[in-house]
């Protein structure tokens with residue numbers, strides 16, 4: 001029925017102020033208002049290009065290029081990856097050779113594997129590329145730098161001489177990512193003026209002298225730090241979208257349990273459904289809050305960089321790389337789990353979930369493969385530990401490693417299931433687990449004569465240690481969020497429940513880590529699980545209101561199953577009838593191919 005709220009009875013169960021929770025989810029009341037008005041803004045806006053110019057171009061270059069890019073007079077593509085090299089940025093092969101006679105750089109792709117491959121917008125639309133290439137002066141290789149290269153005529157959009165561009169072809173699924181023209185590009189001795197090398201961080205003079213900057217060369221990777229922190233925010237959106245669909249549908253869907261004609265059981269009431277769904281609901285909130293923190297950390301980094309304070313750059317890199325990795329993996333896996341939670345209907349395009357999944361899963365790869373990113377975190381952790389001996393006191397997200405000795409002695413003092421609700425009890429257990437896993441890796445690494453050999457050999461353990469560290473950050477930031485003043489009836493209590501679910505679910509999932517590092521006993525692990533079950537029951541009456549707090553419109557969700565009003569079945573049926581196969585009762589080709597078979601004579605009663 002139109003106009004009837006089929007989920008009203010669920011909404012009436014809520015034990016908290018949903019309006020306030022909407023503002024908490026949005027970040028603030030102002031952010032909520034803004035989101036409400038602009039909720040149709042798409043996260044995948046292909047502005048990759050502009051942040052890179054801001055980060056790497058001189059002020060003069062920015063004055064020249066940013067107005068053009070902002071007004072869409074030129075369309076740029078962030079062109080880094082090659083056919084043969086993606087993760088290994090230092091291994092890029094494209095060259096930009098300085099020609100002192102003409103005061104130009106000559107861009108060239110010396111091999112097939114040097115072909116630029118993947119950059120978004122490159123295939124069909126971009127007029128310019130921010131191309132990453134090795135700077136060569138007098139046969140000397142100065143490593144990878146950024147160059148602004150015009151690709152297509154601004155008059156007729158035809159490619160310029162020496163440039164071969166194409167689209168790299170269809171991608172996974174048939175959905176929206178195929179509307180993105182990820183491109184391939186070969187340079188054949190393409191000339192650009194010297195002032196089109198982005199020279200904020202290092203310069204090449206008219207005489208062909210290379211002037212390195214006095215700032216860390218890693219600043220040239222700044223665009224990746226910026227985009228990675230955006231991707232963490234994006235993960236909270238993608239996961240919460242899937243969770244919203246699957247929670248609402250789980251309250252609508254009924255299976256089994258009818259007695260004497262009473263309705264069947266709502267599938268959301270099955271404990272197995274809750275144990276799969278509610279940790280994802282909690283994860284969506286956890287990722288949202290850690291992304292909020294990461295964004296403020298990033299803003300603080302920018303202020304420091306302005307003041308030539310580079311001290312937090314390594315931590316910013318480790319946090320953005322690690323959290324990008326963990327949150328996109330959780331979101332990608334979570335979306336798939338949400339699809340399964342919707343049973344057969346989840347596989348229908350009209351559920352919105354297959355499309356969301358197909359568009360989202362490359363987040364585990366782009367802007368840094370997730371394993372490669374965790375290995376960066378592991379390097380940072382090993383470096384931090386190696387500096388402990390020289391008295392360096394770690395700060396920020398690795399401060400706990402400064403208490404490593406104490407954490408090595410830690411044994412959880414949990415006696416009852418409720419003890420696991422205490423934030424300090426949880427944080428200590430997560431700190432001890434992360435510290436012990438990292439310390440064990442550091443100790444094993446020290447047995448190798450060549451640290452790089454050791455790093456390769458132990459890389460699987462290092463990834464696990466990095467995961468434990470990143471999970472600790474997320475748990476801690478959730479706890480810190482709740483130390484803020486949060487008004488509204490029941491809002492803080494509900495967030496407290498979600499915080500505990502998030503932490504205890506991780507503890508349950510990684511119980512092997514906690515037990516093998518001797519941080520908790522099997523009995524304490526059992527108590528954590530007992531507490532988790534009771535928390536699921538507390539979330540149950542609030543589940544629909546907790547996803548309503550995401551404030552997503554039906555238009556944004558694009559899902560028949562996730563409709564706000566829960567009116568699923570008539571709409572599913574209606575959607576099916578929009579399938580072009582249903583335009584005619586006899587399918588194309590029936591008369592040509594199927595009917596002749598049906599008309600073949602029977603021989604002895606058989607075909």
Ligand SMILES: CC/C=C\C/C=C\C/C=C\C/C=C\CCC(=O)SCCNC(=O)CCNC(=O)[C@H](O)C(C)(C)COP(=O)(O)OP(=O)(O)OC[C@H]1O[C@@H](n2cnc3c(N)ncnc32)[C@H](O)[C@@H]1OP(=O)(O)O
Pocket residue numbers: 043044047048051078080081086087088089090120218219221222224225227230231234313314317365366367368369372376379
């Ligand atoms: C505007 C966007 C808005 C919203 C976004 C939302 C959604 C996104 C939607 C779509 C996104 C679409 C497309 C994505 C585009 C791309 O994918 S662009 C290509 C991105 N490519 C990568 O991410 C490549 C991954 N590889 C790397 O980042 C690096 O090469 C590496 C981290 C693997 C390092 O390799 P090495 O060769 O070991 O490193 P190195 O060059 O020698 O440097 C080592 C030291 O530098 C430190 N470091 C590395 N990276 C950074 C960094 N980014 N910032 C600061 N420091 C860095 C590293 O820790 C080493 O330090 P030491 O102290 O140990 O020396």
Ligand SMILES: Cc1cc2nc3c(=O)[nH]c(=O)nc-3n(C[C@H](O)[C@H](O)[C@H](O)COP(=O)(O)OP(=O)(O)OC[C@H]3O[C@@H](n4cnc5c(N)ncnc54)[C@H](O)[C@@H]3O)c2cc1C
Pocket residue numbers: 048078079080081084085086087088117118119120182362365366367368369370371372375459
């Ligand atoms: C949808 C999409 C959009 C993209 N957009 C852009 C763009 O706009 N611009 C751009 O320049 N690029 C873009 N890319 C490219 C993207 O950044 C790279 O694909 C990504 O950085 C991963 O690099 P790779 O493909 O070389 O993977 P590889 O590094 O080849 O990874 C293959 C496997 O090797 C493993 N591996 C690699 N190195 C190590 C190591 N050191 N230790 C252990 N394991 C390792 C990885 O974990 C992975 O399992 C895009 C990619 C996709 C999928």
